[in-house]
Amino acid sequence: MTKTIMLQGTGSDVGKTVLVAGLCRLMSNRGVRVAPFKPQNMSNNAAVSDDGGEIGRAQWLQSMAARIPSSVHMNPVLLKPQSETGSQIIVQGKVAGQARGRDYQALKPKLMGAVMESFEAVCAGRDLLVVEGAGSPAEINLRAGDIANMGFAASASVPVVLVGDIDRGGVIASLVGTHTILPEEDRRMIAGYIINKFRGDVSLFDDGIKAVHGFTGWPCFGVVPWLKAAGRLPAEDSVVLEKLTRGGGKALKVAVPVLSRIANFDDLDPLAAEPEVDLVFVRAGESIPADAGLVIIPGSKATIADLADFRAQAWDRDLQAHVRRGGHVIGICGGYQMLGARVADPHGIEGNIREIEGLGLLSVETQMEPEKTVRNSQARSAIYDVPLEGYEIHLGRTIGPDCVRPAVIIDGRADGAVSADGRVSGTYLHGLFTSDAYRAALLNSFGIEAGGQNYRQSVDRALDDVAAELEAVLDPRWLDSLMP
Incomplete structure (x- = not known):
């Protein structure tokens, strides 16, 4: 039977995509037959899967991390924003129509069948599925008909690990706040949490771990430092473009x-x-x-x-x-x-x-x-x-x-x-x-003379480096529990 784990974030851009990719490579390095899955993605950064349909490029990268061919089933619902209020809807790799935000909320329950069908397809022949959520489960105004976070986790009986971004500040409040506002049935799905993007001496967060446990009872599965190798991986969201600064003095x-x-x-x-x-x-x-x-x-x-x-x-x-x-x-x-x-x-x-x-x-x-x-x-x-x-x-x-x-x-x-x-x-x-x-x-x-690097090999090495960093900081007992 395929084991599953789902990484959900306390917010957007907390680093779920890189962590899923890193876990896929880590487990692949251990000989585990692992695959990525994201029920719903919203991105104009798309890829053509090996079976010929559109998926998010993040899932394409994660399949590369898992060392397996990419499939439309790894990202069964892809939303490609065309305006401030509407998106093109891709279902299992093919265009299924367009919808404005409010209309899509009504459409979501009808898409759960395709999501679960794809989930079963990706599970077939795999030891482990690493699932990535979208946005945050704390967006309880979107909980009805949800297919991206707790709605999927509950339907598929997948345990959830929350990811909090300490670099943006307020990580204790975001974790405890998520615990506070989730309904009890969703709260029970959460197995623990990971702190991501930590800079400096990790021991400084020991009291933070105690505080989160006191409020929530959740165990911490690791404090992940700022992953330098992640900077060598393709980014998923255009939000990263807002953070880039100009260089200078180059040819x-x-x-x-x-x-x-x-x-x-x-x-x-x-x-x-x-x-x-x-x-x-x-x-x-x-x-x-x-x-x-x-x-x-x-x-x-x-x-x-x-x-x-x-x-x-x-x-x-x-x-x-x-x-x-x-x-x-x-x-x-x-x-x-x-x-x-x-x-x-x-x-x-x-x-x-x-x-x-x-x-x-x-x-x-x-x-x-x-x-x-x-x-x-x-x-x-x-x-x-x-x-x-x-x-x-x-x-x-x-x-x-x-x-x-x-x-x-x-x-x-x-x-x-x-x-x-x-x-x-x-x-x-x-x-x-x-x-x-x-x-x-x-x-x-x-x-100008090029740097002489093999770009694809450099991405592959970056995935190995991310996996090695995760193996060094994540709770080994938790990692072992994911093994077949």
Whole structure:
């Protein structure tokens, strides 16, 4: 019988994703047949699973940690925000519709069947399932029909470990407060808690552990320090972009406008790891730096809305000035669509705006189409003639004169476009910079030598490092209890 444990947080961004990944790798290193599972995720950072559907990239990373193929069943419900109030709903890898927040609350109970079906599918043949919650179980206003936290835990009879983030402060209050407001039946599901992101002398929290136990009776399964290796892993949520600061003094500055509905921003992680690259995320209200050598327009969940916002930030003028100075531009997926002359949406897929003028840096036009392209792809750079491996997740078809100069060849077909002067290019292929050969060729075109690292191997080593750190600080009796 498959053992299960569910990590829920006292709030969002407490580090559940990394802890689940670390536990998956730790148990895999012990020879346990382990798998990750997240009933409901909300993220525009999506991946194409090995069985061909959309899941959160966090679950893709966690499957890598577990050393198993990824599956749509590891994240049966994925919400991809398209506006402040509504999201696209992906169920078991496929688009199932759209819903506003209030409408989705009414829809949730109908999705529990798919969640439980996927749960059983992932459990099959596994010794251990490590489940990740979403947000916090303390959001009791959302408890009715819940499929993400205690609603799932109760339905599947999965014991819960609470994760508290001490770095943000108030961790004792957040743990005790969660205990206080949970109904008794949910409180009984909690087996203990983990303190995460601790800095300094762990013994200073000994009295804190006693205090939490006095209020709740819960055991502490470990105090996890700030995991340095976690910084080498792809981040799940765009909230991390708000915490990044500018570097300086490096050979190439790469500027990335942070679109309001930015998607798949982990495309940029391999560039951020390059020692001679200063990756600058340009936030709302800021200008694209004039000394940038390359501007990358990333993916977007709502191309038309983000294109309108791009102009509202005056980034279109910054980008035109960048190109006049001889700068280079790369657009990925939605960013590629923005670079063209026009984006049309005759079916109203993205909203009420049926057509918008593009940035005009590529002689192409895009028309949104109802059918979504979702696939893993083998490719080759038509610019540098080096192998690529990535994935496509997009709506729309892009055509025009500049497509005679494709950026990449995907599974034998031309994709993307390159301007006549070669300084502006776009493609639908995500994962472009993950190719060590492509990254090296790109940097060489700027007169820079790449760092020579194998990016995928560096992520794998980071997972091992996180696992080793967790094994050193988590309660060994608790870890042993998870063994088959």
